[in-house]
Amino acid sequence: MAQHIYTLLFLSGGSIVGQNILYCLQGRRKNLRLVTTNSVAEEPVIYEYDRIYLTPPTQGCSEEYMNKVNEIISKENPDLVIPCRDEEVLVVSKLRENAPNDQKNRFLGGSVEIAQVLLNKQKSWEFSNQHKLPFAATLQDKATKEDVLKFAELHGYPMIAKPKEGFASKNVCLITNEEQLLKTITSAQVMLQEYLGDSNRVLEYRKQLETDGVPLFHSLEGLKHSIQVVISKTGEVKQVFLSINQMVFGKSGKVWIVQDPEVEAIGAMCGKIFAENGWRGPLNIQCEKGPNGRVGIYEYNGRFTGATGARYLLGNDEVGTYLKDFANINLPDGNVGNRHKVIRIPKSYATDIQNAEKLKRDGFFDISNNNNH
Numbered sequence: 001m002a003q004h005i006y007t008l009l010f011l012s013g014g015s016i017v018g019q020n021i022l023y024c025l026q027g028r029r030k031n032l033r034l035v036t037t038n039s040v041a042e043e044p045v046i047y048e049y050d051r052i053y054l055t056p057p058t059q060g061c062s063e064e065y066m067n068k069v070n071e072i073i074s075k076e077n078p079d080l081v082i083p084c085r086d087e088e089v090l091v092v093s094k095l096r097e098n099a100p101n102d103q104k105n106r107f108l109g110g111s112v113e114i115a116q117v118l119l120n121k122q123k124s125w126e127f128s129n130q131h132k133l134p135f136a137a138t139l140q141d142k143a144t145k146e147d148v149l150k151f152a153e154l155h156g157y158p159m160i161a162k163p164k165e166g167f168a169s170k171n172v173c174l175i176t177n178e179e180q181l182l183k184t185i186t187s188a189q190v191m192l193q194e195y196l197g198d199s200n201r202v203l204e205y206r207k208q209l210e211t212d213g214v215p216l217f218h219s220l221e222g223l224k225h226s227i228q229v230v231i232s233k234t235g236e237v238k239q240v241f242l243s244i245n246q247m248v249f250g251k252s253g254k255v256w257i258v259q260d261p262e263v264e265a266i267g268a269m270c271g272k273i274f275a276e277n278g279w280r281g282p283l284n285i286q287c288e289k290g291p292n293g294r295v296g297i298y299e300y301n302g303r304f305t306g307a308t309g310a311r312y313l314l315g316n317d318e319v320g321t322y323l324k325d326f327a328n329i330n331l332p333d334g335n336v337g338n339r340h341k342v343i344r345i346p347k348s349y350a351t352d353i354q355n356a357e358k359l360k361r362d363g364f365f366d367i368s369n370n371n372n373h
Contacts, residue, residue: 003031006329009078010036011069011088012058014043018084019347020308022048024319028331035076037069041356044349051076052365058087061094069095079327081107082304089302090115105233105326109302111278118302121162122191128297131273134266136160136296139192145182148192152181155194158202160298163190176206196288196296225258225287225295227267228311230318231280232325237271240264241316245307255310256341263287263295270297281322310342 010018013036022045025032036049039057046052053072056065069091073081083092093115096107109115117127121138128135139151152159161184162172174195175181184190195202223244230239242263246254270285284301304319311318312334323329359365 005031005033006080006323006327007033007035007076007078008323008327009073009076009081010034010049010084011081011091012036012038012084013049014038014040014046015084016306017304017308019045020306020312021082021084021304021319023309024312024317024334025331028320028334032329035072035078037072041359042351042353044351047352047355047365047367050367052359052367054359054363058085058091061087061091066091066094078106079329080323083109084303086119086301086303090119093302108281108322108326110231110274110280114274114277114279115302118300121193121299124300125193133270133273134294134296136196136298137194143192148181149178151192152178156199158195158199160193160195161190162193174202176203193298194296196290196294196298198291223288225260225263225289226255226305226307227263227270227285227287228305228316228318229267229271229274229283229285230321231271231275231283233280235275235280237268237275238321238325239316239318240267240271241311241318242267243307243311243314254341254343255307255314257314263289266295266297270300281326282318307344310344313342314339 010021012018013022013034018036022034025034033051034049035051035053036046037053037055038046039055041054053068055068055072056062058065073095081092081095083089089109090112092107092109093112096104096109097112099107117123122140125135125138126140127133137151137155139148143151158174158176159181160172161175173180173184175184175192181192184192223246226243226245228239228241228243229237230241232238242258242260243255244258266287267285271283274283279302282301282303282305284303284305285297286299286301287295287297289295308318317331317334320331320334323331355365
């Protein structure tokens with residue numbers, strides 16, 4: 001009797017998140033068919049999947065992009081659709097919202113309204129403020145110059161200037177004086193947020209730059225608390241997993257398990273509130289504990305993350321958990337165990353130019369005999 005083959009559709013599977021999910025599925029793909037979309041044919045990771053579809057860029061969820069994704073879903077009939085970047089979180093939520101009730105669990109996400117909260121840091125703050133979640137103090141839209149100066153007086157320097165939408169700390173700046181502050185607020189797409197870390201460390205580093213010069217490579221990122229919450233398809237908070245991530249240039253280089261009742265309580269509270277407001281699937285909460293011991297949230301994500309593979313090695317098979325819950329897929333036990341710390345290192349891939357050219361020409365590409373990866 002032939003075994004049933006389950007189809008998973010990854011949106012932007014060439015991303016770091018897609019690579020992490022692939023890692024978690026190594027040696028467990030026998031009954032899986034992995035299909036991915038990507039907008040770049042030269043991305044080498046996509047050739048680890050069984051079938052690839054070339055799509056327009058996701059940005060803006062254009063009609064052309066959404067039509068293409070719906071066409072792929074109709075053709076592939078996936079058991080589960082998985083977002084691999086922030087923008088696809090909104091895409092999957094829109095697909096879920098428009099699906100018949102008996103088809104909604106094919107999409108790993110929740111309500112469109114909450115997806116927009118997760119994607120926009122201004123809305124994240126407003127939602128957190130409404131539900132009394134300990135989000136970092138944030139200056140609202142359309143603030144006057146007086147409002148900005150009052151915010152600086154209240155919270156002090158440094159403070160964070162960041163795009164309302166974005167990821168991996170791109171275009172995030174540390175503001176250390178009034179001149180920088182007033183220049184920053186001229187952009188309507190930038191918001192201000194209190195700095196949750198050790199402000200003395202930043203100010204001392206700035207003095208060092210003035211005396212010693214600017215290093216060719218530098219990063220002020222330190223340790224952050226990452227909370228990964230599992231919200232089931234029925235809205236139950238199934239798990240709260242805590243880790244400390246050592247950040248370098250927007251990526252976690254080392255990840256280890258931590259026990260912290262206060263942080264765990266914040267994760268459980270966030271999971272409960274987001275679930276009550278319609279979220280389903282992964283919920284990632286980025287926190288920092290300041291020198292005074294106060295824990296503050298500064299970002300939410302509604303997807304797997306770049307540390308999903310690290311958490312898998314630490315004993316948390318969140319990918320397997322969601323495949324079982326949303327699609328009734330039972331994976332063999334994975335490479336999890338009694339580990340405490342994971343060090344993440346880059347992995348090299350090579351692009352076959354002939355494959356990339358064929359993908360660009362045909363719009364799709366099939367990999368032969370790939371199921372046992």
